[in-house]
Amino acid sequence: RLKTSGVPLYFTMIAENDSGQRSRASCYLATYDVTLPGGRFQEEYITSSNPAVMRASITVYEDSDLQQSMVGVGFGKDIYGDQVISWADVSMKEQQHTFNIGYDPFNHEVLRKMFTGSRTGRLIAPKAGPDTTKNSPGDCARACADLPHTKCMSFNYDFGNAKCELVEAIEGHDYKRSKSGLFEHYERLGVGKTKQFVYDQLILQHNKIHYFNFMMVNVLAYTNIISSRGVLVDLTTPLTGLIKNASADYLEIVPCLSMIPEQNRPDWKIWCKGINPKVKNHRLIIDGQGSLTVFNGPDPMTDLRYTRANRYISANWDGFNDKESGLLGYTITVGKQHCEDLIHPHHDPHKHLFDKSQWTNSAMISPIPAPYTILPDGTYFITVRALNEVKYGGPLSTTVCHTTPYIVDNSPPFVWEIFDINYDEDTLELTAKHNSSDPDSGLESNDLCFGHTTRDCDEMEWTRLTFNPNISYTKRLSNGIPIWIKIKAVNRVDLRTIGVADQAIIIDKTPPEPGTVNDGPLYGTDLLYTKNFDTLCANWLHFYDPESGIAFYMVSAGSLPDINVTDIANLTQYNRKTHEACVPLSTGQYLEHGKTYYTTVWAYNGAIRQRNCVGISNG
DSSP states (O other), X not given: OOSOOSEEEEEXXXXXXXXXXXXXXXXXXXEEOOSOOEEEEEESOSEESOTTOEEEEEEEEOSSOEEEEEEEEESXXXXXXXXXXXXXXXXXXXXXXXXXXXXXXXXXXXXXXXXXXXXXXXXXXOBSSOOEEOSSXXXXXXHHHTSOTTTOOEEEEETTTOEEXXXXXXXXXXXXXXXXXXXEEEEBTTSSSEXXXXXXXXXXXXXXXXEEEEEEEETTOOXXXXXXXXXXXXXXXXBOSBOOSOSEEEEEOOOGGXXXXXXXXXXXXXXXXXXXXXXXXXXXEEOXXXXXXXXXXXXXXXXXXXXXXXXXXXXXXXXXXXXXXXXXXXXXXXXXXXXXXXXXXXXOTTTTOSSGGGOOSEEEEOSOOTTOSSOXXXXXXEEEEEEEOOSBSOOOEEEEEOOSOEEEOOSOOEEEEEXXXXXETTTTEEEEEEEEEOTTTOEEEEEEEEESSTTOOSSEEEEOOBOOSEEEEEXXXXXTSEEEEXXXXXXXXXXXXXXXXXXXXXXXXXXXXXXXXXXXXXXXXXXXOOOOSSEEEEEEEOOBOTTXXXXXXXXXXXXXXXXXXXXXXXXXXXXXXXXXXXXXXXXXXXXXXXXXXXXXEEEXXXXXXXXXXXXXXXX
16 A cells, blocks of 8 residues: 555556667556545534524545535534535535625625635734735725735734734645634635535524534545534523512613623624624613622622712622623623613723633722712612623623612711600600701611710710610719710711700709799889789799709789689799799789789799799788
8 A cells, every 4th residue: 555645646667678679658647545535614603693594614625526515504413414404415616706796895795705704813824915904804805805816815804903914825734723812814715625605594493503514525435524513502691690579671682782892892893793683682680679690899799888989889790601602701880870871881890801710700990980080979870791702693691780779978967956855764764856867878877975065975975876766765864964965877888977955954853942922023022012903013033943943934823822823814934034024914803902912933943854843922
């Protein structure tokens, strides 16, 4: 057996007679071929969200002519892989195709008709000319198509810096693709034994792997079947973590580019190709209480409700996954309403990382774009989107709008009033009400202290109480000393405001000392007679209370020396600075000639539980 294969063989016969004369005869085999037909079957993608399209191309390496070639598409490799497209004959003759491009100002048609679909990577091979900068892969395809097919067989295009490289070779035994930046590689159709297969009227099944299979039989009857890598069809959006009480959860069709953060990840735009307009490519969820997918703040799986930090926004998430095609990445946005991006547009928080293994599933947004560089106090909402990594048909995405508010609060609370203060001297229970509020973060607690002035807490140091507008606290208070009630309202970001009662309370268990009540309008003078029948006057002095002082007086008049008789004038209140009073009498109550009348004065002290004493004139 000859070791050489795949080359022409020439046979020469030389005949020589006895006289030394020679005759030569020769023949040849076009090829000496003892190997199976081979080639490279290259699918254009390995994951797809378009159930109607399958695309691949084949390059045949064969020393002998092909007698038969067939293609099929199915769920497996080899002869039985034709469940989707049955085996069909294909011509693999080498010929330069003539393409009718027509009017093509943006070079879309030249790319679509004359070149294979994009393949990730850069072909390392001799170049057909100097590198140039082109606005699109279509412009680069036009530059290649303008050269002879023997000169430009393929090209590389970098979606990052728009670099166009024209190449004199195609991928094969001598030249390989390698990952480089954002390069995509395109091969020219009609070069050698290369053919592209595009099927666009299919109904492919979700989560099924589909294979291209190509059967070749050469003239020597050697048969071989080569297969592409499996193409997985993924028609579902990424899954989330636990979602409870969702107010919205539905699928919709949105433009692919609208899901890509244009400013932050322009490199993701290359996956928006081969879009099927009938596939619902976006799932929108507005979560509810109890959901465990998106969280406010930096602590994993912990919702931050309130913060004073107003120069950055933090968030984290958990549970997103796509079992079929994996995840391309995440984007996060912040707004003042659910699903809104007013404060910060969608962006990829992991862009600076090199590998998915470094993803932290968290984001710290800083600086915040103007005019929200410093966030005003208020409520904000975080939205996280996960995009899957299908290579054709456009990524499918799931957006979770988090409904737990992210509240920024740098304003102290308000203490409007402390009122209705009472103290039970028997049970030692002090009760009071206060009107306190915080419009942003709400109130966490209200501390309580008692002082001897409006500025101290000498009677009782600050004591933490759970927020309640009705305060109840048990403590024995000092007797005879003014006690000022103070309340400190503490909001949920630990900002505080102190409110002081309008007046102090005094604990006084003894009544005032009674004084003297005189008849007549002259202070300190007691009259025995009066000529006025329509007015009754009195004055009083020496009422006092050494602990709590006199708060006010109550004065009445009667026809008997009895403190409970008020038939001439009912009880009337006078302030503590008043020491004389004249009561005008109405018709029917006029004083009678020769009759004696008596004035009664009640003195009330200023204690929290007011006590009184009484004095009556001698008439």
